[in-house]
Structure formats: C-alpha cells, structure tokens
Amino acid sequence: MTTSPAAGSEAGVRYAQDGPVATVTLDRPDVLNAQTPAMWSELTDISRKMPGDVRVVIVRGEGRAFSAGLDLSVARGDGDSSLPVLARLSPEECADRIAGFQDAFTWLRRPSLVTIAAVQGHAIGAGFQLALNCDMRVLADDARFSMAEVTLGLVPDLGGTKRLTELVGPSRALEICLTGRRIPADEADRIGLATAVVPRAELDGAVNDLAAAIVAADAGAVAEIKALLAGAPPRTYDEQDRAEREAQTRRLRDLTGQE
Known part of the structure; x- marks a missing residue:
C-alpha cells in the first residue's frame, strides 16, 4: 500500500494505492467534505502523478457524507478563486480558471481507468458532479x-x-438541475443514477468486490469495452457494429501476439 505525501492530506484529499486499485478520499469530514480549489488542485495533481499500472480508481468521502459540495466560506471569501474574484476576471480568464477546476473532475473519465464513486450521505453540487464523472x-x-x-x-x-443527461434523459436532467431537489438512493437507483444501492455498512465491501472483479478481467478487454460503450450513443447501429468488429480484431491480434 502506498500513500500520497502529507501535502495531500493538508489539502483535504488522501491517496492510497493497493496494486492496480487506487483510492482517492475526500478528507474534510468536519465540514462534510465541502470542496475547495486547493482540493481540486490536489485531485489534478494526483491524476498527473498516478502510476500507469493503476486500473481502478475508487473515489470516496471520509465520515458521514461523500461531499456537501462547494465550500461556501471559500466561494464567498476574497481568495484568488472566490466567486467575486472570478466575476472580476475577463470572460476568457474566467473560463480558463473554470477549465482548471474541471480538470480535477474530468480525468476520472480517462479511457484507461475504470472509476467508482462510493457514495454515502449527501453528494451535493460539486459532490454530485464528482460522482457523475x-x-x-x-x-x-x-x-x-x-x-x-x-x-x-x-x-x-x-x-x-x-x-x-445520458443517464436520466434531458427532461429529467433539466428538472433535477432546475429544482436542486434531493434525490434519495432508491430514486437514484430507479432512474439510472446508481450502479447499485447497498446498506451503509456494506458500502466499502461492495465497492471493493466490484473493483476486484474489474481487476480480475483482462485489462485490454476492459479498455475496449469501456471505449465501445462510451462511444455508442452517437453512433448508428451500423457504426457500432463496425466499432465492435474493429475492437474484436484488435483483441484477437493482441491475445495471439500478432503485430
């Protein structure tokens, strides 16, 4: 098991790795893991330094909640990334700053990784989006x-x-975003937001079992399957059939050592 330097803990994020499985933990339980730009910077740094042998990343929150979202004390303060300061930037500078924040989340969609959010308690705003990535x-x-x-x-x-939008459709996604309402686990399961729902005491075990099953599968097949499914929505049936043929051809050549 390896862990990140102490600086990560100071930023409110911990990193641990056990073979091909990495665990990223939001670690500000006293404020329900409310997120700050410092945490986002650490998440981005973790993504850049992560060893190439990592295949599965588990994202979790310490304590009672996954994440209560943006830390409003930081957002309303006078730091470099507070909302008032962002508002005073030029449109281009503001967009660039937000792009940097997005990097902390979007690396979780990396094709070479399978990423799992282990969610307990509240996942609000930025917390919800972290899970969605x-x-x-x-x-x-x-x-x-x-x-x-x-x-x-x-x-x-x-x-x-x-x-x-991909998970629940545009109409329901609009309703969720416009109302900001709480979506309980049973509804999340029913509308497609949850891969699985388990009793709180079984969450860690269920996530670890899922990670183990993924690691047990052929790494090349996992990457090809993820790419096939990710690319499926905009494709026609004929285009998807072709993508399947091409992926299977690559797998057959890889498995038999063909150049």
Whole structure:
C-alpha cells in the first residue's frame, strides 16, 4: 500500500494505492467534505502523478457524507478563486480558471481507468458532479444527490451535465438541475443514477468486490469495452457494429501476439 505525501492530506484529499486499485478520499469530514480549489488542485495533481499500472480508481468521502459540495466560506471569501474574484476576471480568464477546476473532475473519465464513486450521505453540487464523472456509482442506502448550483444562481460547471443527461434523459436532467431537489438512493437507483444501492455498512465491501472483479478481467478487454460503450450513443447501429468488429480484431491480434 502506498500513500500520497502529507501535502495531500493538508489539502483535504488522501491517496492510497493497493496494486492496480487506487483510492482517492475526500478528507474534510468536519465540514462534510465541502470542496475547495486547493482540493481540486490536489485531485489534478494526483491524476498527473498516478502510476500507469493503476486500473481502478475508487473515489470516496471520509465520515458521514461523500461531499456537501462547494465550500461556501471559500466561494464567498476574497481568495484568488472566490466567486467575486472570478466575476472580476475577463470572460476568457474566467473560463480558463473554470477549465482548471474541471480538470480535477474530468480525468476520472480517462479511457484507461475504470472509476467508482462510493457514495454515502449527501453528494451535493460539486459532490454530485464528482460522482457523475466516475464510471460507476455505488450508493449507500442513506445517499442523497442534489444538483444545487441553481440555488446560488449558478450552473453546474464541473463536467456533470452531459453524464447526467445520458443517464436520466434531458427532461429529467433539466428538472433535477432546475429544482436542486434531493434525490434519495432508491430514486437514484430507479432512474439510472446508481450502479447499485447497498446498506451503509456494506458500502466499502461492495465497492471493493466490484473493483476486484474489474481487476480480475483482462485489462485490454476492459479498455475496449469501456471505449465501445462510451462511444455508442452517437453512433448508428451500423457504426457500432463496425466499432465492435474493429475492437474484436484488435483483441484477437493482441491475445495471439500478432503485430
């Protein structure tokens, strides 16, 4: 087992690796893992330094909640990334700053990784979007999702809107984003936001079992399957059939050592 330097803990994020499985833990339980730009910077740094042998990444939150979203004390303060400071930037500078924030989330969609969010308690705003950027979401039965940006007059901007729309459809995604309402685990399961829902006491075990099953599968096949499914929505049936043929051809050549 390897862990990140102490600086990561100071930023409110911990990293641990056990063979091909890495675990990224939001570690500010006293504020329900409310997120800050320092945490986002650490998440981005973890993504850049992550060893190439990592195949599965588990994202979790310490304590009672996955993440209560953006830390409003930071957002309303006078730091370099506070909302008032961002508002005073030029449109181009503001967009560039937000792009940097997005990097902390969007690496979880990397084709070479399978990423799993282990969600207990609240996953609000940035917390919900962090879970959405993962390939799978295993929920404890006390989990609650909410896209609460609208309550601040803001929009979701951390890479969550496309995945949300893909999972639940545009009409329901619009309702979720415009109302900011809480979505309990049973509803999340019913509408396609959850990969699985388990009792709170079984969350870690269920996620670890899922990670083990993924690691046990052929790495090349896993990467090809993820790419096939990710690319399927915009393709026609004929285009998807062709993608399957091409992927299978690559697998056969790889498995038999053909150049």
